[in-house]
Amino acid sequence: MPERKSKRKRNALKALLFGGLSVALYAAVFANSSVVLAYTTRGxxxxxxxxxxxxxxxFVHGAFANYLWAALGIEPSKKPVETRVEEKRPEPRKRPRPRLHLNA
Amino acid sequence: MQEVVQQAGQFIDLNLTAVLFLFIVGFIGGLVSGFIGSGGAFVLTPGMMSLGVPATVAVASNMCHKFPKAMVGAYKRWRYGQVDLKLGLVMAASAILGVLVGIKIQEAILAAWGQAGSNLYVSVAFVVVLVVVGGYVFYDAWKISRYGGEMPVNENSLARRLQRINLPPMLNFKTAGIRISMWFTIPVGFATGMLAATIAVGGFIGVPGMIYFVGASGLVSSATELVIAFIMGFGGSIKWAINGMVDIRLTLLILAGSLLGVQLGAIGTTYVKDHMIKVVMGAIMLIVAVSRGLAIPQYLKELGLISLDQGAIATLMTASFITMCIGLAVGAIIILGSMWQARRREKYALKESYGQV
Incomplete structure (x- = not known):
C-alpha cells in the first residue's frame, strides 16, 4: 500500500511538471497568436x-495527460487483454508413422 | 490559396464559448476515439463551422489534431498489446488509394451537380453506410450481449471462410492471430480510405471491416484503426498545411481535450469485454445516421427537388447538429459507465481474494 501511495505521489509530481510545461507552451502560442498564425499559415x-x-x-500535453490519469488512480486493468478471437484448436492426433513391412 | 484565406479574414477571433466548446468536444471525441478507434471529427467539423470557421479551415484544423491524437492513442494501446502494426500498415497503404479515388469521385460530383449535389452525396453515403454497417454491428453486439459477452466462434463466418482461402501472398498478423490473403485486406483498406475521403470518418468502415471481413477482434481492430488514422491524418495535415489552411490555435485547443480523452478511452479498453467496442460503435453510427438524415432535406431543396420553407430547414439543421452531439455523448456515457462498472467488479474481486468481504 505505501509503495502504491509513493508511486501516485511520483506521478502527481510528473503531472505537475508536464502540466506546467504544457501551460507555458499554450501561453506562449496564445500570447503571440497573431505572429504564430501569420507564420503557420504561410504554406x-x-x-x-x-x-x-x-x-x-x-508529446508534452500527452505526457501530462498520462501522468494525470495515473496520479488520479485511473490505470489500465491488471488482467491480461484478450486480443484474439481464435480459439485454440485441438492438438492433431498423433498417428503411427507409416512403416514399410517386408513380407518376404 | 493562402492569400484568399487571409483576405477573407477566415481565421476567427476566439471567445470563451468557442474555447470551451473545442475543449469539451475534443475531450469527448478523444475518449470515443481511444475506445473505438475513430470519432469526434463528425461533430468537430460542423461544430467549428457553426462558430464561424470556414469549411476548409475547419476540416484542415480538425485533420491536424487527428494525427497526434491517433498517435498517442495508438502508442497507448500498443503498450496494452492491442495494436497489430503490420495489419495497420497494410490497411493504411490500401486506404491511401481509396482516399485518392474518393477525392476523384467527389470532384466529379462537384463538377456535375455543384456544392449542393456534393453535400447530398456525402449525406446519402453517410446514411446508407451508417444504417447498414452500424445496424449490423449493433445487432451483432446485441446478440453477443445475450450470451453474456462471450459467444462461441462461428467457423462459418465470412472472415473464417476467407481465411481458409489460400490465395498468395498470404499474410500473418501476429497480434490479431490471423492468417489471410493480402487480396482480402486490400478491399477493406480501400473502402476505409474511400469513406474517409467522403465523410471524414473512415473508421466507421475500417473497424467493422477488420472485424467481419479480416477476422480480427474488436479490440485489435479499434486499436489498429488508430494506426491507420495516424498515417492518413498525417498525410492529410501536410497537404492542408502546405495550402496554409491549418488554424493551429483551433488544433491546439481540440488537442488539449482530446489527448486527455484518448488516453482515458484507451485505458477503458483494458477493462471491458470485446463486444463493448461493437456496442459503442453501433450506437454512435445509428445516431449519426439519424442526424445526417435530418440534413438531407436542405440539400434536396438546394437542388430544387423539394420545396420547404427556410424556418423548417433551419430547425432540421439544428436538430441534426444536436443529434450528432447526442451520438457522441451516448458513446462517451456507455464507455465511462462500462469502465466504471468493470473497475468496481475488479476491485470487489480483489478484496474478495484477500478475504476482506
Missing amino acids: AWFAALPITTAFVFS
Whole structure:
C-alpha cells in the first residue's frame, strides 16, 4: 500500500511538471497568436511549423495527460487483454508413422 | 490559396464559448476515439463551422489534431498489446488509394451537380453506410450481449471462410492471430480510405471491416484503426498545411481535450469485454445516421427537388447538429459507465481474494 501511495505521489509530481510545461507552451502560442498564425499559415515549406507544433504539444500535453490519469488512480486493468478471437484448436492426433513391412 | 484565406479574414477571433466548446468536444471525441478507434471529427467539423470557421479551415484544423491524437492513442494501446502494426500498415497503404479515388469521385460530383449535389452525396453515403454497417454491428453486439459477452466462434463466418482461402501472398498478423490473403485486406483498406475521403470518418468502415471481413477482434481492430488514422491524418495535415489552411490555435485547443480523452478511452479498453467496442460503435453510427438524415432535406431543396420553407430547414439543421452531439455523448456515457462498472467488479474481486468481504 505505501509503495502504491509513493508511486501516485511520483506521478502527481510528473503531472505537475508536464502540466506546467504544457501551460507555458499554450501561453506562449496564445500570447503571440497573431505572429504564430501569420507564420503557420504561410504554406509551402512553412507547413512544417503547424505539423511540428502539433507533435511537440502532443508529446508534452500527452505526457501530462498520462501522468494525470495515473496520479488520479485511473490505470489500465491488471488482467491480461484478450486480443484474439481464435480459439485454440485441438492438438492433431498423433498417428503411427507409416512403416514399410517386408513380407518376404 | 493562402492569400484568399487571409483576405477573407477566415481565421476567427476566439471567445470563451468557442474555447470551451473545442475543449469539451475534443475531450469527448478523444475518449470515443481511444475506445473505438475513430470519432469526434463528425461533430468537430460542423461544430467549428457553426462558430464561424470556414469549411476548409475547419476540416484542415480538425485533420491536424487527428494525427497526434491517433498517435498517442495508438502508442497507448500498443503498450496494452492491442495494436497489430503490420495489419495497420497494410490497411493504411490500401486506404491511401481509396482516399485518392474518393477525392476523384467527389470532384466529379462537384463538377456535375455543384456544392449542393456534393453535400447530398456525402449525406446519402453517410446514411446508407451508417444504417447498414452500424445496424449490423449493433445487432451483432446485441446478440453477443445475450450470451453474456462471450459467444462461441462461428467457423462459418465470412472472415473464417476467407481465411481458409489460400490465395498468395498470404499474410500473418501476429497480434490479431490471423492468417489471410493480402487480396482480402486490400478491399477493406480501400473502402476505409474511400469513406474517409467522403465523410471524414473512415473508421466507421475500417473497424467493422477488420472485424467481419479480416477476422480480427474488436479490440485489435479499434486499436489498429488508430494506426491507420495516424498515417492518413498525417498525410492529410501536410497537404492542408502546405495550402496554409491549418488554424493551429483551433488544433491546439481540440488537442488539449482530446489527448486527455484518448488516453482515458484507451485505458477503458483494458477493462471491458470485446463486444463493448461493437456496442459503442453501433450506437454512435445509428445516431449519426439519424442526424445526417435530418440534413438531407436542405440539400434536396438546394437542388430544387423539394420545396420547404427556410424556418423548417433551419430547425432540421439544428436538430441534426444536436443529434450528432447526442451520438457522441451516448458513446462517451456507455464507455465511462462500462469502465466504471468493470473497475468496481475488479476491485470487489480483489478484496474478495484477500478475504476482506
